[in-house]
Amino acid sequence: MNDAIVLQGLTKYYGSLLAVDHASLNIEEGEVFGFLGPNGAGKTTTIRMLVGLTTPSEGTASVAGYDIKKNLVEVKRRVGVVPETSNLYDELSVWDNLLFSSCLYHVPRNERADRIRGLLETFNLKERQSTKFGKLSKGLKRRVVIAAALVHRPRIVFMDEPTSGLDVVSALSLRRLVRELRREDTTVFLTTHYIEEADQLSDRVAIIVEGKIVVVDTPENIKQSFRGVPILEACLSQVPDESMMHEMEPVGIVEFKGNRVRFEAENLTEALESLIRLASQRGIQVTDVNTLQPSLEEAFVGLTGVSPESMKIEKERRR
């Protein structure tokens, strides 16, 4: 599999502020790559460098096989950009905005109308094609912006916080779209501060903090590497007595909450056998058992020291 995007020591200074600190990574063709980090971490700056909106201070990158410093026009021809702001023209209709985008990206004149109709169909915008962009809801605006980014059929799409500020239904709809793009082998580079979104959508995730990439891996590996010991949670038919808690202790770290028992254990089989034996000795039944993986949220907080709640509050405040 070829690499769609390669970063090599990509760095950006704003004066003395180091916004992106020697970022290096490879993203394969057809991959959905999540770039996760708190506000001000350098996510948007990284995208801006890759699409030519900002010049890197050091380092380089290649997108679709073209160097961003030497062949920027070729890069721009092959990528679609969905910025964080829905930056289309309020005074133009949905159709006219898409038509203008198709012209900017040199879509052949005889193909423009068909492509736009196809996109309007895909994004359920057919009824709104004559509506001025400024009159649309936030969710509809995002759909039009994404449609505008896809009008020239790019193989790589950069999405900067695509679901930020959207209601639940619109956000779900956009996430379905990202999955659809993956099915079509489109490479998607998306930045987000929603950990769950990165977890659900991304093949791999990079966590960036204060301009530095701290980890690049699949969400599963990140979770596993953060806490290697699995957690088992069992539901009992009644609240156990204290003696049962003491007898469970050699098995691992045990926590009882009412009739739910949660324990971390190196050997889950031994722990489960011990639990069932001790419970049945007391006439207690085990009604449910779950293996709990460490969440990406826990891994993120552990790696960055930033809580998802504080990220959301900061995002709302800046809006």
Added chain:
Amino acid sequence: MRWDRLARELKVTWAIATKDMKIYYLRTPSLMFGILFPFSMFLSFVIGRNMPISQAIPILVAQTVFFAASTIGPVSIPMERRLQTFDRFLSAPVSLLTVLLGKTIAGFIYGVGISLIPIAMGLSFFDSQVTDLSALAIGMALSAFGFAAMGIMFASLPGQGPGEVMMPLNFVRIPLLFVSGVYVPVKELPSWGQIASAASPLTHTIELIRLGLGGDSFFGLGFNVIILTFYVIVFLLAGMRFHILNQKRE
């Protein structure tokens, strides 16, 4: 291959121009600084004077093309930067020259279009006559293009709103009216005033328009055309340079 690329870029230039025409021509700052301003200044100059229409019409046409053409760039570019629609151009596979040319053409068409109104009024209702169509056409075309490029050059100044660009632009536009033979004919200026007048692009605008409408030119048609052409090139190149410097600062 090169011709294909040129044709593609020209199509994008035209698309940008038509888009700007739809969005910015009727905006309040465009109407205020592009139309109301020159007409108000003209009226404040002529009311109470017994100025023949043959002298007044060229002044109004020159002022109108000057203000109207140079207003669209400073309205559209700061607004697009604020709304981040300008980023669309920068992330698309089009050159900055294509983008700036498209915006210059929008200013050019606005300048020519609005200044045709006083010409039409002069021809229809007063005794104005077009005695040299080529001088008039060249004067209007070069002036509208040059002043539109001047507006684009000023629009490279950092600022999030048209007002922040209009202020420094008006610091240049208004004084130019007084050294360009608009209110005081060049031949009546002192020698230092005539030298300053020769260097002002607006001088050559009004001279060509006067030539076209039956008047005369102090500096001569050839010199008028050369100076205006020079300013078209200077404003276009300077505008490109300043916008590129702006980009590098990002």
